[in-house]
Amino acid sequence: xxxxxIVGAGYVGLVTGACFAQKGNSVTIVDNNQExxxxxxxxxxxxxxxxxxxxxxxxxxxxTISFVSTIQEALSQKPAFVFSCVGTPSLPNGAADLSYVExxxxxxxxxMQQYTIVVNKSTVPVGTAKKVHNIICxxxxxxxxxxxxxxxxxxxxxxxxxxxxxxxxPDRVVVGVSSVQAAEALYELYKPFLTSDKQFxxxxxxxxxxxxYASNAMLATRISFMxxxxxxxxxxxxxxxxxxxxxxxxxxxxxHFLNAGIGYGGSCFPKDVAALVHMGIEQHYQMTLxxxxxxxxxxxxxxxxxxxxxxxxPALATKTAGIWGLAFKPETDDxxxxxxxxxxxxxxxxxxxxxxxxxxxxxxxxxxxGDAITYAEQSQQVLQHADFLVLLTExxxxxxxxxxxxxxxxxxxxxxxxxxFMPEDMKSLGITYYCIGxxxxxxxxxxxxxxxxxxxxxxxxxx
Numbered sequence: 445x446x447x448x449x450i451v452g453a454g455y456v457g458l459v460t461g462a463c464f465a466q467k468g469n470s471v472t473i474v475d476n477n478q479e480x481x482x483x484x485x486x487x488x489x490x491x492x493x494x495x496x497x498x499x500x501x502x503x504x505x506x507x508t509i510s511f512v513s514t515i516q517e518a519l520s521q522k523p524a525f526v527f528s529c530v531g532t533p534s535l536p537n538g539a540a541d542l543s544y545v546e547x548x549x550x551x552x553x554x555x556m557q558q559y560t561i562v563v564n565k566s567t568v569p570v571g572t573a574k575k576v577h578n579i580i581c582x583x584x585x586x587x588x589x590x591x592x593x594x595x596x597x598x599x600x601x602x603x604x605x606x607x608x609x610x611x612x613x614p615d616r617v618v619v620g621v622s623s624v625q626a627a628e629a630l631y632e633l634y635k636p637f638l639t640s641d642k643q644f645x646x647x648x649x650x651x652x653x654x655x656x657y658a659s660n661a662m663l664a665t666r667i668s669f670m671x672x673x674x675x676x677x678x679x680x681x682x683x684x685x686x687x688x689x690x691x692x693x694x695x696x697x698x699x700h701f702l703n704a705g706i707g708y709g710g711s712c713f714p715k716d717v718a719a720l721v722h723m724g725i726e727q728h729y730q731m732t733l734x735x736x737x738x739x740x741x742x743x744x745x746x747x748x749x750x751x752x753x754x755x756x757x758p759a760l761a762t763k764t765a766g767i768w769g770l771a772f773k774p775e776t777d778d779x780x781x782x783x784x785x786x787x788x789x790x791x792x793x794x795x796x797x798x799x800x801x802x803x804x805x806x807x808x809x810x811x812x813x814g815d816a817i818t819y820a821e822q823s824q825q826v827l828q829h830a831d832f833l834v835l836l837t838e839x840x841x842x843x844x845x846x847x848x849x850x851x852x853x854x855x856x857x858x859x860x861x862x863x864x865f866m867p868e869d870m871k872s873l874g875i876t877y878y879c880i881g882x883x884x885x886x887x888x889x890x891x892x893x894x895x896x897x898x899x900x901x902x903x904x905x906x907x
Contacts, residue, residue: 459527553583599656605775620652674881684881706861709772761795766830769837
C-alpha cells in the first residue's frame with residue numbers, strides 16, 4: 445500500500461484517485477469545493493462517467509479513499525506521491541492557463557515534509573515540470589530547508605465515457621522523469637495495471653509533456669482529414685463510409701478516428717490543439733498542419749449549420765428544431781466545445797424554436813441556454829413536437845431508432861451530424877436526409893446487367 449495525494453477532484457483527479465484506491469493504495473483527494481467533497485463522501489459523482497460511482501463507493505466502504513479541502517491536510521499524512529490534476533483551461537491566445545498548476549506547486553513547496561514525487565497529471569505545456577520544480581525549490585528556500593523531491597510528467601490518456609477502463613487497462617503509461625528513483629517508484633505504483641513492461645514508457649519530462657499534445661493533435665488530425673474528405677465525397681458522389689472501410693483495412697492506418705461527422709469537441713482536443721499551435725508560436729515555428737486542423741474543425745460546423753439554413757431559408761424562423769444529443773460524444777455529460785452549442789446558437793439567431801434531448805447532458809446545457817430552449821424528458825417527445833431533427837451525438841438510444849419513427853417529424857427532414865443511418869433507408873420512407881459525405885451516393889448509376897451493390901462492403905453474404 446502506498447500513500448497518494450490527488451489535488452483536484454475533477455474528471456482526471458477523481459478517476460485517477462479512485463483507480464489507485466481500487467488497487468489497495470491509500471488515497472487522499474483534495475478539492476477546495478466543500479459542497480463537492482460532501483457530495484463525494486455521500487458516494488455521489490458530480491459528473492457522468494460510467495462505472496466511476498461503483499469504484500468510488502467501494503473505496504469509501506474499504507476506507508482506501510478520503511476527501512479533504514486543503515493540500516496542507518493531505519501533505520500532513522506524508523504521501524509518497526502527490527498528483528496535480530487541476531485544470532489548465534485555454535487563455536484567449538490559445539495558451540494553457542497554468543495558474544492552478546503553479547498554485548498547487550507553491551502549496552506543495554510550503555507544506556511538504558519528506559521526499560515526495562510530485563506528478564503533473566494535468567495536460568501542461570512543455571517546460572511545466574521545470575517550472576513546477578523551480579516554484580517548489582523557491583518555497584523550500586523560504587523555509588530554509590533542502591527537502592529532496594522529484595517532479596514527474598505523467599500525462600493522462602483517458603477517453604471520456606471509458607475513462608475507468610482506460611486507467612485500469614492502459615495501452616501505455618508515459619512518465620517523464622529526471623531520476624532513476626522516481627522512475628522506479630512510479631513503475632512499482634503502476635505495475636498492477638500493466639500486462640507488459642513495454643507499456644511503461646520512461647522518457648524526459650519535455651518529451652512526456654509533448655507526447656500528450658502530439659497524441660491528441662494526431663487524433664484531431666485524423667478526424668479533420670476525414671471531415672474534409674467527406675465534403676469532397678459528396679461532390680464526387682462517393683460514400684465516405686465505404687471509403688473509410690477501404691482505408692481502415694490498411695494496417696498502417698487502422699479504423700480508429702476515421703468517422704466523418706460534424707467535428708470534434710470536448711475539453712481536450714480543442715484546448716490541446718490550440719495550445720500546440722501557441723507553443724509553436726512561442727518557439728517562432730508555425731505549426732501549420734495543426735493550425736489547419738483547427739480551421740477545418742471550425743469550418744465543419746459552419747458547413748453543417750449552412751446545410752440547415754440553406755434548406756429552410758427565411759422559413760427557419762417559423763420552425764421548431766428538434767435536437768438529439770447535447771454531449772460532445774456518447775457516454776458523457778460533458779458539453780464543453782460540443783457541436784450542439786454552435787448549432788443551438790445559430791438556430792436561435794434565426795428565430796427558430798428549439799427542443800432538445802440528451803440522456804445525461806441536459807442539465808449542463810441548461811447552464812448555457814436557460815429557458816431560451818425547451819427540454820424534453822424523452823427522445824420521442826422531440827419527434828412529436830419538432831418540424832425537423834438535428835442529430836448531434838451518437839448515443840445508442842438514437843442509433844438504434846427505427847427509421848419509421850422519424851415520420852412523426854412534421855417536415856420529415858433530418859440533419860445527421862454523425863452518420864447514424866443509411867441514406868437509402870431514409871429515402872425509401874420519403875425522408876429528406878442530410879448526412880456527412882453520403883449525400884449523393886444514390887446518383888451513381890449501375891451498368892444494366894450488374895448485380896446490386898451490398899449496403900456494406902464487408903457483407904460478403906450479400907454477393
